[in-house]
Amino acid sequence: MRTHYPDADSARLALRGLEHLERFEEIYGGPSGFRATGFVYAPRPEEVADGTLHDRDALLRCTGIETELLDAGALHAIDPSLDISDSGVVAYEPRSGHAEPALTCATLATAARDAGADLRPHSLVCDLLQTADEVVGVALDDGLLLSAATTLLCAGAHSGDLVAATGLDLPLRPTSVLLAFVKRPVRFHLTFIDAHNGIYARPTRTGETLIGRRTWTDDPLASADSPLPTVGTRVALPLPPGGLRRVPRDGARRRSRPPRRLPHRRRARVWRGDDAVRLRCSSGPLVLDL
Numbered sequence: 599m600r601t602h603y604p605d606a607d608s609a610r611l612a613l614r615g616l617e618h619l620e621r622f623e624e625i626y627g628g629p630s631g632f633r634a635t636g637f638v639y640a641p642r643p644e645e646v647a648d649g650t651l652h653d654r655d656a657l658l659r660c661t662g663i664e665t666e667l668l669d670a671g672a673l674h675a676i677d678p679s680l681d682i683s684d685s686g687v688v689a690y691e692p693r694s695g696h697a698e699p700a701l702t703c704a705t706l707a708t709a710a711r712d713a714g715a716d717l718r719p720h721s722l723v724c725d726l727l728q729t730a731d732e733v734v735g736v737a738l739d740d741g742l743l744l745s746a747a748t749t750l751l752c753a754g755a756h757s758g759d760l761v762a763a764t765g766l767d768l769p770l771r772p773t774s775v776l777l778a779f780v781k782r783p784v785r786f787h788l789t790f791i792d793a794h795n796g797i798y799a800r801p802t803r804t805g806e807t808l809i810g811r812r813t814w815t816d817d818p819l820a821s822a823d824s825p826l827p828t829v830g831t832r833v834a835l836p837l838p839p840g841g842l843r844r845v846p847r848d849g850a851r852r853r854s855r856p857p858r859r860l861p862h863r864r865r866a867r868v869w870r871g872d873d874a875v876r877l878r879c880s881s882g883p884l885v886l887d888l
Contacts, residue, residue, distance in 0.1 A: 600637045600694045600789070601663045604654060609661050619697055627712070628705030631698030635801060638673065638790045639689040640682055645793070655689055665691050679787045684794060696789055696800045723753065726760055733764060755822035772819040775810055782807045 599619055601612040622630040645651045651667070658665050668690045670682050682688055707717055718738075727735040727743060735745040753760050758770035782805060789800040799809045 599632070599696055600639075600791070601658065601691060602637065602639045602654075602665065602689055602694075602791070603658075606657060606661050609658055609663060613661065613663055616693060620693070622697075622702075622705070626705050626709040628708060630702040630705060631803070632702075633695045633697075633803075634693055635695040635786075636676065636788045637691045637694035638668075638677075638680065638788050640680075640790060640792045640794060641685055641688070642793045643685060646685055646687055651687065651689060658689075663691070664693055665689055677786070677788045679784050680790065688790075694789065698803070723760065726763060728764060755819075759821060772822045772824070774819055777811075778809045779806045780809060781805065 599612075599616055601609055601616055603609040603612060618625060619630055619632040620634075622628075622632060641651045655665055655667055666689075668676075668688055670686060673680060673682060673688055673690070676690070680688075707719075711717055721742075722739040723736045724739045725737040726733050726749065727737060727745070733749045735743060735749060737743050751757055751761060755772040758768050758772075761768055779802070782801065787799075787801055787807070789798075791798045797809055797811060799807050802808055
């Protein structure tokens with residue numbers, strides 16, 4: 599959960615989400631597992647040189663977000679495990695962090711049921727029901743038709759395919775994102791985005807660091823149902839520019855430099871690898887005013 603975004607609309611939406619997570623149990627009656635680890639954004643060198651990072655920091659503060667720019671010394675006092683010698687400055691958010699997805703969803707589901715919602719888990723929506731000029735419900739894969747005065751589209755990577763039947767062409771496409779879970783030798787580190795090296799990372803409650811590739815141009819999928827690449831535990835670390843790299847299946851390891859952002863991970867063991875489907879808006883932030 600971070601509020602560092604390049605535009606005010608996305609930042610305000612993220613701030614509202616953060617405020618909900620901070621009061622989650624009070625609002626929804628159950629836990630989310632939210633941990634305010636703090637968050638840093640390590641910029642690309644050109645973002646520092648041309649003033650983009652400074653301007654973005656000012657924009658975020660104007661929207662009410664608690665953020666500041668830190669040099670290497672100030673960051674080391676908070677988290678000595680991160681090396682920013684290449685950029686010299688990061689954007690830091692003390693309130694940001696991460697929640698536990700399964701725990702958050704379970705609490706929200708319970709709160710929805712208590713409020714009178716009819717939840718139907720494992721029910722696949724295969725089509726939208728339409729009249730001449732509006733969507734009036736959904737069709738499930740078992741043939742059941744559900745009518746609704748308002749239909750909210752939150753189908754993740756399937757959203758583009760579902761809405762295409764209405765004639766609306768949203769600039770959405772699914773992409774494969776490589777993930778790795780690394781046993782971490784330090785007790786704590788900040789959640790961070792490393793824009794220069796194209797990765798993001800956060801600590802887990804089980805003593806691991808989740809590392810994901812942040813580039814969007816790799817591994818595009820033809821559809822949300824396309825098979826994902828096979829990923830095992832042999833994922834090449836360290837993390838050079840371009841993000842995480844797979845080890846060839848013949849066992850020949852690629853040579854790469856030690857990890858700059860997390861120096862203590864030079865000898866860290868990759869615990870497991872995974873591949874996920876993520877939805878990407880190809881035209882930038884997508885805001886629909888309905």
